[in-house]
Amino acid sequence: MLLRVSPIIDLVTTLMPGAQTTQIFGLILQFFGEGLICFGIIGAISSKVIANIEYNRQILVATHVRSAQEQTVLVTGFKKGIDEQIAQLNTKLNQLQAPRSTVMLSQSPSKCRFCGAKIESGHFCPLCCKAN
Numbered sequence: 001m002l003l004r005v006s007p008i009i010d011l012v013t014t015l016m017p018g019a020q021t022t023q024i025f026g027l028i029l030q031f032f033g034e035g036l037i038c039f040g041i042i043g044a045i046s047s048k049v050i051a052n053i054e055y056n057r058q059i060l061v062a063t064h065v066r067s068a069q070e071q072t073v074l075v076t077g078f079k080k081g082i083d084e085q086i087a088q089l090n091t092k093l094n095q096l097q098a099p100r101s102t103v104m105l106s107q108s109p110s111k112c113r114f115c116g117a118k119i120e121s122g123h124f125c126p127l128c129c130k131a132n
Contacts, residue, residue, distance in 0.1 A: 012025045112125035112127065112128060112130070112132055113132055114128050114130050114132075115127055115128045115130075119132065
């Protein structure tokens with residue numbers, strides 16, 4: 001339809017004289033239209049791809065944040081459990097050490113086994129400085 005308009009044909013024939021000028025001009029217009037169609041399709045597809053990429057990125061970030069929060073909760077719960085077990089072990093150790101220290105104090109010798117001097121406190125002789 002465009003090639004049958006006389007002002008356009010006159011313009012083309014004045015720029016490029018010849019019998020096949022209108023056919024070449026029509027071919028150029030046809031390639032130009034196909035190029036516009038291709039660029040339009042590429043633009044539509046790329047905008048859809050970009051939107052999908054952004055959506056997938058948001059889902060990925062949300063999943064990562066959620067898993068990080070879950071891991072933090074697990075680690076804090078695990079740490080609390082370990083802290084409780086350590087506290088229980090410390091109390092058991094304290095309970096075991098308390099009778100042992102009283103037994104050791106009651107069994108400390110009153111006389112040095114090397115020189116026979118009287119030991120008032122501790123495990124070392126005040127005269128010979130040897131451990132008993």
